[in-house]
Amino acid sequence: MKPENADYLRQELRLAQLEIKLLREQLSRSAEELQKVHAESEEPVPEASEAQPRVILPMVPHDAAKSNGSAAAHCNGGRPWVLCVEDSEPNFRLIENVLRERPGTDLGWAETGEKALVMARENPPQLVLLDLDLPDMHGSKVLEGLQSQPGTEQTPVIVISADATPSQIERMLSAGARNYLTKPFDIRRFLCMFDEAVGAAV
Numbered sequence: 001m002k003p004e005n006a007d008y009l010r011q012e013l014r015l016a017q018l019e020i021k022l023l024r025e026q027l028s029r030s031a032e033e034l035q036k037v038h039a040e041s042e043e044p045v046p047e048a049s050e051a052q053p054r055v056i057l058p059m060v061p062h063d064a065a066k067s068n069g070s071a072a073a074h075c076n077g078g079r080p081w082v083l084c085v086e087d088s089e090p091n092f093r094l095i096e097n098v099l100r101e102r103p104g105t106d107l108g109w110a111e112t113g114e115k116a117l118v119m120a121r122e123n124p125p126q127l128v129l130l131d132l133d134l135p136d137m138h139g140s141k142v143l144e145g146l147q148s149q150p151g152t153e154q155t156p157v158i159v160i161s162a163d164a165t166p167s168q169i170e171r172m173l174s175a176g177a178r179n180y181l182t183k184p185f186d187i188r189r190f191l192c193m194f195d196e197a198v199g200a201a202v
Contacts, residue, residue, distance in 0.1 A: 018098065018187060080198045081106045083125040085116040085142060086160075087135050091183075095129060095160075098187055102194065113137040117145045124151040127197045130177070132161040132168070143175055156197040160185060 082105055086092045092109050099105050108125070110116035113134045120128065128146065132139035139159065146152045156178040161168070164182040172180055179193045 015101065015187060018101075079104045079106050080127070081108070081123065081125045082127045082129065082194075082198070083108045083110060083116060083120055084129045085110045085113065085134065085139070086129070086131045087111045087133070088131075091131070098190060099194070101191060111135070113139070113142040113145070116142055117149065120146060120152045120155070121149050125155060127194070128152075128155055128157045130157050130159050132159060132163055132172075140172065140175060143172070143177060147176055156200065158190075158193055158197060160190075 080102075082099070084092055084095055084107060086095070086109070089111075096107055099107055108119060108123075110119050111134075113136050116128070116130075119125075128142075130139050130142060134142070139161070143157055143159075146155055146157065157176070159172050159177045159180045160183060161180070162183040163169075169180045169182075178197055181190055181193070
């Protein structure tokens with residue numbers, strides 16, 4: 001076997017193992033949260049067959065991404081600076097693990113919307129990964145705030161949320177989000193979106 005083929009197979013195996021770990025942890029958390037919600041409301045947990053179908057979004061064409069501008073592009077010595085807005089530390093750690101597949105990425109973490117806006121204002125990122133269910137404000141307000149701040153008005157935003165309702169997805173994309181991923185998300189799809197957004201911002 002050629003060395004390049006062995007390297008490729010090792011990378012594919014590492015990705016597959018990461019995908020399995022990510023899926024298990026996110027499904028476990030989702031099941032626990034669902035059980036908690038239904039226990040509080042005393043409603044039966046719906047069967048898997050009753051679950052809402054996942055919405056699969058097309059990737060944003062590269063030329064459309066360019067039209068979104070790159071005024072907010074900011075490199076730290078050539079290293080992409082990415083801000084993750086997520087109130088759950090386990091979810092942030094999962095994203096941190098996934099982005100080990102993109103060595104050299106500087107990843108920041110904001111647990112609240114207000115902290116995210118301050119961090120982005122002080123050091124405009126190339127990309128924002130945005131959860132919607134934050135303790136101090138909805139993610140849509142964070143997106144709105146980024147768009148109104150000098151230096152981040154054109155920063156690409158990828159929403160990563162457990163809310164898979166078509167109306168919410170359409171709302172966020174119409175508001176200016178670059179892409180929308182539902183939890184648990186597909187790692188390869190996330191990395192494709194990451195590469196497209198960061199590449200367009202450089």
